[in-house]
Amino acid sequence: MTVAPTSPGDTDALRLVIEGTVSETGPGFFRALVRNLASVMGTSGAWVTEYLPDNNRLRALAFWLNGSFLEHFEHDVPGTPCEAVLVEKRLVHYPDRVVELYPDDTDLQTLNAVSYLGVPLFDSDGRIMGHLAVLDSKPLRKEMRLISLFEIFAARASAECRRLRIEQEVRAREEELSSLLQGAMDGIVVLDDSLRIVRVNPAVQRLFGYQPEQMIGQEAKWFLAGDSAKLLTECIRQPGGPERQVWIPSRLTVIRADQSRFPAEATLSSFECRRTRFFTLILRNIDERIEAEQHIARLSSETEYLRKALADETGVDELLGNSPPMLSLKAAIQQVATTDATVLIHGETGTGKELVARAVHTSSHRKDKPMVRVNCAAIPGSLMESEFFGHEKGAFTGAVAKREGRFALADGGTIFLDEVGELPLDLQAKLLRVLQEGEFESLGSVKTRKVDVRVVAATNRDLAKMVAEGSFREDLYYRLNVFPLAVPALRERTQDLPLLAAAFQERFSRRMGCKSEALHPEELRRLAAYPWPGNIRELQNVIERAIILAPGTHPDLVKALPGQCCVEAPRRDETKDENRVLTASEIEEIERSNLQRALDVASGKVSGPKGAAALLNIPPSTFTSRMKALGVERQQESRNPVSPARGIS
Numbered sequence: 001m002t003v004a005p006t007s008p009g010d011t012d013a014l015r016l017v018i019e020g021t022v023s024e025t026g027p028g029f030f031r032a033l034v035r036n037l038a039s040v041m042g043t044s045g046a047w048v049t050e051y052l053p054d055n056n057r058l059r060a061l062a063f064w065l066n067g068s069f070l071e072h073f074e075h076d077v078p079g080t081p082c083e084a085v086l087v088e089k090r091l092v093h094y095p096d097r098v099v100e101l102y103p104d105d106t107d108l109q110t111l112n113a114v115s116y117l118g119v120p121l122f123d124s125d126g127r128i129m130g131h132l133a134v135l136d137s138k139p140l141r142k143e144m145r146l147i148s149l150f151e152i153f154a155a156r157a158s159a160e161c162r163r164l165r166i167e168q169e170v171r172a173r174e175e176e177l178s179s180l181l182q183g184a185m186d187g188i189v190v191l192d193d194s195l196r197i198v199r200v201n202p203a204v205q206r207l208f209g210y211q212p213e214q215m216i217g218q219e220a221k222w223f224l225a226g227d228s229a230k231l232l233t234e235c236i237r238q239p240g241g242p243e244r245q246v247w248i249p250s251r252l253t254v255i256r257a258d259q260s261r262f263p264a265e266a267t268l269s270s271f272e273c274r275r276t277r278f279f280t281l282i283l284r285n286i287d288e289r290i291e292a293e294q295h296i297a298r299l300s301s302e303t304e305y306l307r308k309a310l311a312d313e314t315g316v317d318e319l320l321g322n323s324p325p326m327l328s329l330k331a332a333i334q335q336v337a338t339t340d341a342t343v344l345i346h347g348e349t350g351t352g353k354e355l356v357a358r359a360v361h362t363s364s365h366r367k368d369k370p371m372v373r374v375n376c377a378a379i380p381g382s383l384m385e386s387e388f389f390g391h392e393k394g395a396f397t398g399a400v401a402k403r404e405g406r407f408a409l410a411d412g413g414t415i416f417l418d419e420v421g422e423l424p425l426d427l428q429a430k431l432l433r434v435l436q437e438g439e440f441e442s443l444g445s446v447k448t449r450k451v452d453v454r455v456v457a458a459t460n461r462d463l464a465k466m467v468a469e470g471s472f473r474e475d476l477y478y479r480l481n482v483f484p485l486a487v488p489a490l491r492e493r494t495q496d497l498p499l500l501a502a503a504f505q506e507r508f509s510r511r512m513g514c515k516s517e518a519l520h521p522e523e524l525r526r527l528a529a530y531p532w533p534g535n536i537r538e539l540q541n542v543i544e545r546a547i548i549l550a551p552g553t554h555p556d557l558v559k560a561l562p563g564q565c566c567v568e569a570p571r572r573d574e575t576k577d578e579n580r581v582l583t584a585s586e587i588e589e590i591e592r593s594n595l596q597r598a599l600d601v602a603s604g605k606v607s608g609p610k611g612a613a614a615l616l617n618i619p620p621s622t623f624t625s626r627m628k629a630l631g632v633e634r635q636q637e638s639r640n641p642v643s644p645a646r647g648i649s
């Protein structure tokens with residue numbers, strides 16, 4: 001409690017306190033305070049401290065002793081008279097023999113202390129900030145007048161300590177705010193009530209191309225295009241104004257220093273400082289986002305267009321056929337589609353295995369997610385792992401950027417592993433892990449990724465035989481073969497030929513813009529008699545060729561059927577027995593000579609756009625396996641044999 005002094009001497013002392021400290025703040029204030037305090041109290045020393053609770057020490061803010069200042073004075077609290085001040089939180093007075101009371105306080109001896117008077121300094125929440133004390137080398141009488149004066153000095157010290165604390169806090173906040181402004185990616189413009197710029201952050205400089213000093217003092221409309229300035233003013237002047245953060249509904253157009261413009265998304269908020277209203281405008285350049293959105297829209301419509309073109313190109317996305325084997329295949333597809341079971345599709349080349357895989361996907365709950373196809377025969381062995389699981393930047397020479405693998409792309413959907421029999425053994429092990437645990441690591445990464453992918457695989461090879469030969473892992477085989485689907489060869493469902501031929505005729509004639517008459521019964525019989533080693537893909541090619549080669553509107557099957565142009569096969573109008581059925585060896589011979597001829601035309605090259613396989617419109621692996629089966633050899637093949645499992649080119 002403060003007792004007001006009354007004597008004229010006290011008034012002088014008070015004037016000393018006020019005049020000695022009024023012009024000072026911080027360290028200067030404390031130095032003036034302790035010097036005046038010692039003088040008023042008539043003691044040899046006076047000091048004011050701040051309390052350091054972390055290590056229970058007191059650090060002098062100013063220490064006046066015997067006519068000069070002691071610098072950098074700091075001491076532990078325990079075992080000192082100051083401890084009583086801090087613990088009891090009240091004024092403590094030891095008028096005499098203080099050294100005897102605190103024999104362990106060596107500072108007291110060094111300072112030659114006899115008497116001590118100390119008082120704690122509190123912050124506005126009642127917590128101790130430090131203390132103010134005097135000491136003397138002679139006894140100090142307990143005089144009310146002196147104590148009152150001492151308390152007045154203490155009140156002044158407390159007030160300054162509190163002011164300093166607030167000042168420190170304000171400075172810390174300002175630094176925090178400034179680092180937020182400095183680090184923000186968005187442009188931040190602070191406007192005063194007359195909408196003039198008072199502050200900008202470095203991002204504004206980057207976005208606008210102006211130096212901050214060029215902007216300060218300018219009106220907001222200076223950097224906003226006509227309508228945008230009006231919109232901003234409306235948002236600010238609306239009744240109630242932008243109390244909290246508001247989203248400016250349309251985009252603002254910002255004019256850069258070079259007069260170019262960019263669209264910006266903006267938020268606006270207001271605050272009050274020293275009774276003045278300010279507005280904070282946060283601007284984000286959305287040029288790149290708009291460009292990305294347009295890019296996405298363009299890609300989406302291109303994808304849609306390509307999807308349509310693909311459906312048109314590959315024909316139906318529907319599995320045509322009502323023959324008993326096709327009906328049971330369709331029933332099996334519906335049965336398995338709704339589950340997440342792995343499906344293994346088996347069938348000769350061109351029978352429609354990919355179409356079956358697509359039907360499984362589109363009939364499943366995953367239909368809105370992608371079906372990603374991987375042709376295991378077409379990817380070089382060295383790239384296969386990265387193709388499947390992706391790679392990190394720098395994972396191998398040439399990996400200049402991170403790339404997602406097909407499994408990651410298919411997440412949530414289906415992965416279709418076409419020609420799965422061509423997978424090398426080391427990758428078979430990795431595939432098995434994804435099938436079992438749904439997880440993998442991309443090349444060059446230690447992070448395990450989890451995916452939810454349904455696997456549908458297809459092959460025209462005898463996987464069980466490959467397992468027996470040791471070229472396909474048995475565990476993978478069983479894992480894939482959870483639900484086998486066998487796609488019948490076309491020769492096993494000749495019943496479907498009229499339907500298929502008509503559908504392909506319709507498609508190709510539409511595409512070529514011509515008419516195509518229906519095939520005669522004997523032509524359909526001819527189709528049924530052909531063995532169709534290339535199955536439906538081959539039928540499509542034959543029909544297309546027949547329409548192209550037709551002199552009029554009736555397709556020319558005679559010219560279009562394979563082998564008919566290079567082997568003297570019986571022509572409808574020439575043969576004596578037009579219903580003659582070809583033997584298996586005759587058919588083989590036709591196919592053999594056709595393969596040979598394709599090889600001759602392609603100069604012995606199998607794969608590639610000008611390779612023999614492309615001429616027949618079949619995959620190179622199929623071409624190679626047919627060559628093997630029919631004993632067709634390339635000349636260079638006998639000199640330089642290549643593994644039949646990989647493409648030959």
Ligand SMILES: Nc1ncnc2c1ncn2[C@@H]1O[C@H](COP(=O)(O)OP(=O)(O)OP(=O)(O)O)[C@@H](O)[C@H]1O
Pocket residue numbers: 313314315316318319320321347348349350351352353354355356418460536537540618619622
């Ligand atoms: N049942 C069908 N109905 C209509 N078109 C079909 C049918 N089956 C296959 N096709 C068509 O035949 C062509 C070959 O089909 P697909 O590519 O699915 O065969 P595949 O068995 O996967 O061949 P490969 O083993 O050579 O990869 C495609 O153009 C496809 O649209």
